[in-house]
Amino acid sequence: MRTMHLIDQAKAAKKASREILSQGGKSRTAALRDVRLALEALSGEIFEANKRDVERSAKEGVSDALLARLKFDEVKLLRVCEGIEALERKSDPIGRVLEQRSLDEGLILSRVAVPIGVIGMIFESRPDALIQMSTLCIRSGNAVILKGGSEALETNRILTRIIAEASSTQIPEGWIWLVETRGDVDNMLSLNSLIDLLVPRGSNKFVATVMKKSSIPVLGHADGICHIYLDESASVAKAIQIVLDSKMQYQAVCNAAETLLVHQNSAEILLPPIQDVLQSAGCEIRGCARTSNIIDVPQATESDWDSEYLDAIISIKVIDSIEEAIEHIHMHGSGHTDVIVSEEDQAAETFLTQVDSANVFHNCSTRFSDGFVFGLGAEIGISTSKIHARGPVGVEGLLSYKWQLRGSGQIIADYNEGRKSFTHRDL
């Protein structure tokens, strides 16, 4: 496996992706089960390999946070196996008829869900991501080329081997490949005739580089500069609760809040208690001049409005109107998740309609923008693109469709020359 060149691996993946088209959903469900059972049966080997990765990485001086993500143990295995079981229970999406129309007598058009083909997935050092991504590809009928973090090298190798072998009685050989070098990543980006979609996970900068370097479509998000707008009519209790949760429940994630916009008419009531709870929770506050007139906090600079802190820091701006809030969000936001806290439905609807972001919320935390929370099952990522998929993306993000037309000898000349005419009728 490992002596093959990337291009041959990609060709084998393309071939497998075509062979998958002839299989039913039952074989994919059986493959998921076989993979899950094999992971459980061979957990000792996996943990051994992972231990070597963790020890080597610790010696190389990687951070504790990265070591925590790298570590793959019983708890993480249990969690990914639960995820696989959920995919086993999910009805197979391939072949589902999305729309159907009679064009004329005996001429029936169907739009049918199909896999995308070959997915290139590039992710960080979490070995559980490799399992999640590859089993999502099994469920959606896609072949996959995986590139994991070099820290997880041995774990990724054994996981890929187990998944490939366990699925081999159900899914055509060659559907899953692991690539290991940075050079292979650059090569992946150029294989636009073999790889249909890239799913990079990692830093914003990395995702942006992938988008720039490759002409293959990319499913991935850039920044998560999320806002909470506290309207004139905001409930004080809800405002405090939502701000604290959005900022401090977990700061290192893209759906955490970074900037608070406060209507001038509610700033004097809202800012003091918000300052209290945030500072008690250990959050640094940076405010605009008007904010500093109300609460004693250091001044924010222009660059604060464009910052994704991913840390216990928040910027606060007092603004004149909901229109100014929306304008600020369009100017400085990243189109990820923005929230209005308001007791006036009219203001809420204005915000939900006019803010041009993937996720627009009323009276709840920014932290709800998540595939599992939305009920999509496993999450591939959160897209801030408007093309193909937007917001939290579930297995549907790995699907395309084709048009099937079933006729009985029809030719276009009969319709163009008036002998027949279309009688479009949705079925």
Place this chain on the structure above:
Amino acid sequence: MRTMHLIDQAKAAKKASREILSQGGKSRTAALRDVRLALEALSGEIFEANKRDVERSAKEGVSDALLARLKFDEVKLLRVCEGIEALERKSDPIGRVLEQRSLDEGLILSRVAVPIGVIGMIFESRPDALIQMSTLCIRSGNAVILKGGSEALETNRILTRIIAEASSTQIPEGWIWLVETRGDVDNMLSLNSLIDLLVPRGSNKFVATVMKKSSIPVLGHADGICHIYLDESASVAKAIQIVLDSKMQYQAVCNAAETLLVHQNSAEILLPPIQDVLQSAGCEIRGCARTSNIIDVPQATESDWDSEYLDAIISIKVIDSIEEAIEHIHMHGSGHTDVIVSEEDQAAETFLTQVDSANVFHNCSTRFSDGFVFGLGAEIGISTSKIHARGPVGVEGLLSYKWQLRGSGQIIADYNEGRKSFTHRDL
């Protein structure tokens, strides 16, 4: 208008696209009507400008085919106005709820259709395309930057002016811009923070260049190398009729057939009558060695299998099995439109399932792959990409969606810490 730099035009378009979000569908319907009436009222001026374009281009020695496409007359005006009327009757797609789910009590998620934002459209010399594209953008709530062929310069200018002015009482100013130079096209491709989607129409080479040069998503097709596979069980009458229509009804289009694959067991029966009708219609035939053993035609070379002739030429290959046909299509096809002619439903379903193309047809002409034929209304183009939209693309190709979540003070901590749990329920 014309003295502005492209980047300022694009910024104005982005601003307008955000303002459009606050408007209802009625204003878009009224704008379409106003545009149609203005085009009719000012047709004299349009025809004058077009006459100057045609005369200048004729002097510059452009081909008759291009002059025919460039010419804009009463007949073409009538046709585009009919198209606009159809868009006026179409229900407004913006704000449509695509799915809705209760996540918990008082926490309702909605996925809602929204415009994409700013579309960059690059098209050839047909002035009617400018009208079709800009009115599609009105219906779908998008702003648009148009680049037309230089031959149609005067016609495009007056059309853009009329459309901008007639729509100005209903749609925010700045939603439509015409750019005129090749340099502007290069600049368009780099504006990835302002332009959300590129829709290039033109030669395959041009579309491929756009895809390569820009990190903006591109909606467009590459080649149209369409196949007809005549199965072992093909009806002779249907085969003859479908081959003739697919190849000769109109050759210069992407959904015309280029290669015929004939099962070895039916080749002796099918090839002689097919040769007769194709040659009578003026079609040149190039065949593989086994074809030449049955009918007297010149030998095809390897490059014939990869050629989009767009002309009265067809290549024919005799193959051993349906599997070989599918393999040939995957090797040489462009994923556009492929047809099986067969009286066996099992073979047809195998073909429709396993051929990895945007359009897969049974017993009908390749020429049916078309947005109007499919009942999509106006067609933006035919996509051979698997991302966002595939096959004929209607107004839906210009739409995205957003997630709206309406809560009553919910925070994620309550769910993560077990005080509450999600009760996902589709509405």
